[in-house]
Amino acid sequence: MTLEDLNEVAEKELARQQALKNRVLYCSAAGCVSCGSEATRDAFKASLKEKGLEKEIEVIGSGCMGLCGEGPLVKIASDDTLYQNVDEDAAQKIVRQHLLDGKKVENNALDPANPFFSSQLKIVLENFGRINAERIEEYIAVDGYEALAKALTEMKPDEVIDEIRKSGLRGRGGAGYPTGLKWGIVRKAASDQKYVICNADEGDPGAFMDRSVLEGDPHRILEGMAIAAYAVGANQGYIYIRAEYPLAIERLRLAIKQAERLGLLGNRIFESQFNFRIDLRIGAGAFVCGEETALIRSIEGRRGSPKPRPPYPSEKGLFGAPTLLNNVETYANVAPIINRGSAWFAAIGTPKSTGTKVFALAGKIKNTGLIEVPMGIPLRTVIFDIGGGTPEGTEFKAAQTGGPSGGCIPNDHLDLPVDYESLATVGSIMGSGGMIVMDSESKMVDVAKYFMEFCADESCGKCVPCRVGTKHIYLLLDKISKGNATADDVALLEELCEMVKDTSLCGLGQSAPNPVLSTLRFFRHEYEELLKPVETYIPSDVHE
Amino acid sequence: MAILTLTINGEQVSGKDDESLLQIARQHDIHIPTLCHLDGLSDVGACRLCLVEIEGQSKLFPACTTKPQEGMVVHTDTERLKRHRRTIVELLASEGNHQCAVCVVNNHCELQDLAYEVGLQYVRFPYLYPKKELDATHKSFVLDRNRCVLCTRCVRVCHEVEGAHTWDIAGRGIDCTIIADMNQPWGTSPSCTSCGKCVRVCPTGALFEKGQTVAEMEKQRDFLKYIVTARTKREWVAEATEE
Secondary structure, three states: OOHHHHHHHHHHHHHHHHHOOEEEEEEOOHHHHHOOHHHHHHHHHHHHHHOOOOOOEEEEEEOOOOOHHHOOOEEEOOOOEEEOOOOHHHHHHHHHHHHHHOOOOOOOEOOOOOHHHHOOOOOOOOOOOOOEOOOHHHHHHOOOOHHHHHHHHHOOHHHHHHHHHHHOOEOOOOOOOEHHHHHHHHHHOOOOOOEEEEEEOOOOOOOOHHHHHHHHOHHHHHHHHHHHHHHHOOOEEEEEEEOOOHHHHHHHHHHHHHHHHOOOOEOOHHHOOOOEEEEEEEEOOOHHHHOHHHHHHHHOOOOOOOOOOOOOOOOOOHHHOOEEEEEHHHHHOHHHHHHHOHHHHHOOEOOOOEOEEEEEEEEOOOOOEEEEEEOOOEHHHHHHHHOOOOOOOOOEEEEEEOHHHOEEEEHHHOOOEOOHHHHHHOOOOOOOOEEEEEEOOOOHHHHHHHHHHHHHHHOOOOOHHHHHHHHHHHHHHHHHHOOOOOHHHHHHHHHHHHHHHHHOOOHHHHHOOHHHHHHHHHOHHHHHHOOOOOOOOOOHHHHO | OOEEEEEEOOEEEEEEOOOOHHHHHHHOOOOOOOOOOOOOOOOOOOOOOOEEEEOOOOOEEEOOOOOOOOOOEEEOOOHHHHHHHHHHHHHHHHHOOOOHHHOOOOOOOHHHHHHHHHOOOOOOOOOOOOOOOEEOOOOOEEEEHHHOOOOOHHHHHHHHHHOOOOEEEEOOHHHOEEEEOOOEOHHHOOOOOOOOHHHHHOOOOOEEEOOOOOOOOOOOOOHHHHHHHHHHHOOOOOOOOOO
């Protein structure tokens, strides 16, 4: 494969698409599939066949189109009309009215001027609703693998790292470590063998960004990993993905096979000296395996329990070799940065948090779904303009970011810009991108209890504070929520939270108390309202 | 290898760069409490008792797995650390079924010693009273999981020194438990060599010899040092003689 061959594939694919009369893109991500998008696809196909149009109009599956709460979603490529709630009847109607007569079906059509669409900025999700996730040719037709070709043929590894460093890209897994810096450390580590790992063990309750990216644009991740491997000097990559994402696994397997067939993975890629292979490793259901040292041990075939750092994986990681470990969304940003340049990327967002962030909006919000916004956007815009606010008759109370490691952001802080530093100032974290909205009916003690139960259940049990501490925090919260606790219990709860945060071995334990501490900070009155008055012993003769 | 100078609790000390902070502290008679650490075994940093403060770092570091750096300033007994250590022992006490009065290692128990050391007078958390299985199927030894603190010394000594890897951990979180081979009765384990190393390294009465009664079981843990030293120096290996 050379750059000319790549362009030829792209041209051929574009010519094929232009020969078609139209394209119907239905959402084939897990959300829409579960509300019947495959039946919608069949209805489209049957209806088109009936009209004899099956050769001129193709019906293809595409990535998540955002408004997951209103699925199945369907896009008509010729004029970019997006339809919601497309059941089988609506599909037939769209074929009759829109595809044959060119008139929009107003009942189902979504308004592109809606702030849900107009306030977003798509980089990671740019190919969603544009390409078929299961065909490499379509990815190549939208400039796919061009960044890899550019890196391999025009850039030295150090130049690639420099470009990433200048872009200001930071780790999208939650902690926000500068990506370029991490790459530089792995590049400098002296070793014959290095590895590149993609962390796709997305486990936060309510988060589905990584799953959607892998389902909708798997080649983007493969390309990002290949560029990273070239930059740091690795020849083997692993994608560690949780078994609960069967569709993403299937698409990745297919994508790897297609890339290997075209020589975009394998030996002498783009006729350079660079060899790179990617294998999948499927998680067995432990949340802690999203922690990098536990993830590495799991890939090695051992029990997924974390190790003290240092040494960091960048010095001593998989099988003892220097290892680069990044999140799915981080890799998804690599190809656009190489293609369009670091200056373009650095201009998006805020000076310290550049680029965009994908969020999964869930909970008590009108527009449930997948969104991508520039960093620094006010939280208010995300929740009220894009999300549409809370359902009728309820009031917004708090937004939870960062899942079980994060915190709640109350009403007073709604004008907070969404970036790494600002979220930290209110005791939350960016996290991997889950955003759960709570309304006036949500009880904050129960929210804290829910997350603590999750952490206690997912603790690996290696270190004492996390194994036993999270259990006792949960028991204390349970006692409070049932109205059996006193002020002493809240004091003990706070002390134990600080201790677990201070002393736990890995990020899971260190961040597990965050939901409790943050609800105590902003909703302390809800805890206090549940307390029992302290019983004081009054001798009976006092009354007389 | 380089010799580094650092400060521990205001005292200037020196140590090699491949040693741990714990080793260096002990060489200078600075006591740091430990539970999962045992000389001769690899360190896992799991019990969190040896956490120390390092100036300029907000996080706490386990002394057993942290390497020294030139000019490092370390504190091992601040109020914050003492408070945390007390809570750790308190959590351990609430987690299992630790009844000293009827335990074979009463007065020879590392958990008991730690409780004295950190000044644990009472436990503020509810006792969890877990239902744990006792395994007395082995001909010479007993595993009483009620007294286990999950330090994994037995797992490590069996894997690293004996080379049998009979022991491992099953489950997660509060349900973690020590298992033999494929989670089967110890007496039926095909890999166990009955060497008894696990019994001797166990800090509590979770592993003990049959025939011992309350407060009778004393464990000699020095043996490990001798085996490991002899192995690394190849002391017991007969040199090939030229003929």
